[in-house]
Amino acid sequence: MPVEPLPLRDIHLPEPVSWWPPAPGWWLLLILSAVIITGIVLFKQVRKRRRLKRTALAELAMIRQQYQENHDRVELVKALSALMRRASISFYQRSSSASLTGTEWLQHLDKTAQRKDFENGNGRILATAPYLPDDSQLDIDFDELLSLCEDWLRIQPVNPHIP
Secondary structure (H helix, E strand, O other): OOOOOOOOOOOOOOOOOOOOOOOHHHHHHHHHHHHHHHHHHHHHHHHHHHHHHHHHHHHHHHHHHHHHHHOOHHHHHHHHHHHHHHHHHHHOOHHHHOOOOHHHHHHHHHHHHOOOHHHHOHHHHHHHHHHOOOOOOOOOOHHHHHHHHHHHHHOOOOOOOOO
16 A cells, blocks of 8 residues: 655744844943943043143243243243143133133133132233233242142143043
């Protein structure tokens, strides 16, 4: 007697494996990569700001040395004013400090230094320093002015997210 074929169905293959959602290992790799990239970016920003701070303090030391050599008071206040302006533009947003003049400029320095020595003390000269004639007679304490500028530079935040 002939054998009858069994009523079997065709072979059914499983559905192909979907690429979504990824396996937990891929999620972990993605998160780890994001953390590493963020860390590198923040590290570079902090390093840049530290380098900026060191450069500004080194320039301040050069300005102080030039003043001790030639005792030119007008040149000193002009150089300090330019240094403070450049440092402020570098530490803070250009739009918030580059256009400031006069009392607003001094208030910005006081606000970022958390003191009132620029607007009410020897720092007032920084608002008018770029416009002084070379033969101006200045009657301020220059050592205190240098210390005030140095203190301002030293307390500037290194963390790029601190305003």
